[in-house]
Amino acid sequence: MSENGKIILLHTGLIALLLALNFILPAYHHGNIARVMVLASYAIGYNILLGYTGLLSLGHALFFAAGMYGMGLSIRHLGFSPAPALMMGIAAGALVSVAIGALALRTSGVAFMIVTLMFAQAGYLTILLFGKWTRGDEGFVIQQAERILWGIDLSDANNRYLAALVLFALCLFAALWLVRHPVGRVFVAIRENEERAQLLGYNVFLYKLAAVVASGTISAAAGASYGLLFGYAGATFATVQYSIFPLLWVLLGGMGTVIGPFLGAVFMFYLIDLSSGITNAYMLIAGVALVLLTLFAPQGIGGEFRRRVWGWLP
């Protein structure tokens, strides 16, 4: 089988597997996997920037929250129906990522990490400042009646799972298309050697901006969908912790692989889920995982697969 065939087979196979799981999973895991698929979409967005362009952002919660609040606030205060509200969320994410990208990309390396962290923190505090509209830490619930998209009630577990699967499939194939597209190849060239990419005549700044916007927009789509599917928007999703999570998922799953973010999200989700049954200090697992990954497996699960078995893994 050709490499292209294998790649298509692997990724459609994953989607088909998740579709099949919809009918056999017990209720608890059914809900968890729906959540994981939305979070994995967020991680896919993050991976475009970290894994393919080589830019480590510590402020992606800002994009996730921009999507979530762009959607949530337009339902709550403007009375939008879900479809245009989703669009509002995605547009908010795109807009924020253009602004942040244009500023933060003037820096690089460590400074880029800190600048994104600071902007995300400012975003989080802004949500708290306008607590009258956003209800701050407490957040607000999106009522069941406001979550009916084209006649489909998204609060129903089955519909929710399928909607999450549609979002995940869209993000997965969009990422697959992007990284195999010439633009994605330029991203990788920038990751490998920025100066050489510049020397070849690429406008490195514009390509990096494109990567930030693509990454931020996918993250915002995930944030908006999360709010809509689970009926809640709160400032917790804008905290530093939600910027660290996608980093952790991508590192664990393998940065620079399309399938990695899902693997990382599903592993980490269950690891934290299991440990929170034992202790309330479940973030300890995240900390230990981060240290061990940087020390022993910087390529993550997907990277190891690529090295040992599937050299063609995109």
Next chain:
Amino acid sequence: MDFGPYLMLATLEGAVLAAVLALMASGLSLVFGVMRVVNVAHGELYMLGAVFAWWVTSFVGGGPAVAFVAALIIAPLIVGALAVLADITILKRLEYDPERTIVATIGLLYIMQQVTLMTYGADARPVVPPFNTRLAIPWLEWADGGLQVFWPWGLSITSYKLFVIVAAVVVLLGIRLMMTRSRIGLLMRASQLDSETAQAFGIPVERIYALVFGIGAALAALAGVLIVPIQQAHYLMGGDALLLSFIVVIIGGLGSLGGTIVAALLIGLSDGIISVFFSPTLAKIIATILVALVLVFRPQGLFGGRAR
């Protein structure tokens, strides 16, 4: 109270914050300056200092003064030793790669914070200050016919707060002397300028790095010990402290000790004054955005020289 005494009070409170901040941020700045490592776990080291201070003072008898002095010595030593251990086991093996060390120190942040939560718990616990006399401060004002001395109600500072300011000044002078006058400071500066050449001249760069990381951590812990009689020890207290010290270090110019101290004064004083008059959330938003913009447009800091 009138505006004048009010401002005076805010300035004094700000000076205490500035002193603690200067200690903490100079640790962060030292580590970044010499090792080029951004230690995201710095806030947790500060928290550990405060928690160990509570722990030591509740186990050492002989009155609050003895217990506090014991905490002042033991807590920074333990935290410094822990940091040296982290340097040898983790940072050294990452070869001090800037981006990977940030990810590793984020991991360390959660490990320290969550282990504290599991052992020390989620409560905020106080430490009794060794001395705490209230000192009223006079205020001069023009009244009918001449200058008169007032003792406005509420305008006072405790002796402990004055001690914090003095202690911070003494420690910072000590650090400065160590960096400029001592042999170990010379070795540190040599490793900072060019670690490869320093290595070639037989300087044990890796041991210097471990020492610097330990000293940086001990400074954070010392700040934690000093603040704990004013603010209680809590496992989440590191977050805000980390953010403030980032702000200070960046505005002061990454890795410049002098600039860090000036920036600590600026931020400490303005934070005290701004949060008296405005919403503290708004003050924080302005500060974080300001810092991001400083990094974008003036990466050498407001007071730094040219970027290296």
